[in-house]
């Protein structure tokens with residue numbers, strides 16, 4: 001029972017103008033797919049949202065052909081200044097339709113509306129604004145003497161930030177002068193299809209962006225298509241490995257943004273109130289469906305009990321439920337399959353001897369839900385300390401010295417992100433320097449900005465997205 005009771009405050013779905021079924025977006029038009037269609041549902045109550053076309057090999061071929069034509073005839077001939085104008089227009093249309101996009105995202109993905117409204121959609125707009133500004137400056141950015149686009153990019157994105165990952169992929173590719181075939185994840189295609197309407201509104205030349213919906217086999221076809229010059233993938237490490245194998249030995253350029261198991265390190269001199277909020281944001285934001293989530297809390301032994309008590313108190317106040325309710329903190333798990341994986345790994349955590357604590361919150365009857373959970377007494381060898389759970393599950397380990405914290409933080413096959421909580425700037429800098437992670441946050445967590453490069457080491461993938469560095473992945477001969 002939470003301390004404060006709130007009246008329901010659901011965001012209205014009236015702002016949506018959804019179709020009953022969606023086709024593929026190829027050459028500027030919605031067209032029928034020739035694969036068998038599938039249904040996208042709301043993970044919060046399992047109700048049907050819309051029927052979605054599935055792209056067959058022939059459809060992917062049509063989409064790549066449209067992207068190639070658009071590249072040869074229009075986009076590669078256009079000045080950077082004009083490309084930038086389209087990107088600015090898209091960014092403004094995203095802002096105009098922000099409310100609708102936020103509601104659609106929360107409906108299809110299950111994330112709380114306050115996150116889609118205040119984080120995802122504003123960041124989508126900022127990504128397009130940011131890269132719009134780069135489009136006419138490529139020659140002056142230290143990206144080589146004569147930076148040129150690669151051609152057609154095949155881009156595959158996951159379900160955890162459907163529209164934001166689309167923006168991370170499309171904005172730099174288009175700014176650099178490439179055309180694109182993008183495949184959204186099969187459980188969250190909705191906002192990409194609304195975004196296709198935005199591209200029509202923006203009068204983007206036909207074929208510059210094509211969106212093919214479907215499952216993994218559609219993605220695999222896109223990756224292997226001989227006329228794709230560049231593959232950009234965000235998703236699981238297993239699929240990333242398959243893609244690396246498929247692309248090996250070809251001329252295709254590849255960037256991979258894969259999984260993570262980030263350490264969030266709390267030293268005994270940390271501002272504890274802020275750290276508690278940072279731990280919560282680090283692992284319970286977006287139900288923990290975050291590649292860079294702070295899923296391993298490394299807390300200095302002397303403050304372990306205090307931190308855990310305060311964390312449990314804080315988690316007891318979080319509100320789990322309807323993603324469209326403006327007071328909701330924890331939304332639905334994106335799919336039955338993901339819920340099963342979270343349950344399985346949590347059960348393994350308990351069987352391996354870690355102590356499980358779950359926030360006491362009412363779970364709705366329908367839909368996919370998992371209450372915020374903490375494991376204490378976790379050892380580095382436990383599966384919950386090593387495998388990416390990709391859910392609202394925190395594994396807590398302890399350390400005594402900075403050296404031990406660094407060794408434990410780096411003891412992972414991944415290397416995407418990390419967090420440090422300390423009062424001492426010198427300690428933060430010294431520790432950050434020794435962490436093998438693409439992003440290190442200090443006294444904050446899960447902060448994103450289009451000007452800041454993002455990406456991993458080791459099994460978290462290679463290449464960087466965001467910032468000037470994010471352009472290099474889409475240009476011939478450019479070095480970061």
Ligand code: NAD
Pocket residue numbers: 156157158159160161183184185186214215216217218219220221223234235236237239240242243256257258259260290291292388390416456460461
């Ligand atoms: P996933 O790998 O199962 O799917 C990602 C996308 O790849 C989907 O669109 C899927 O249809 C497609 N796909 C599946 N099999 C494919 C194949 N053989 N060839 C080509 N495409 C294929 O991952 P997911 O479960 O959707 O997403 C969760 C994973 O994504 C987590 O591991 C998470 O850490 C990672 N992720 C990483 C980042 C990052 O920036 N590093 C960001 C978000 C998510």
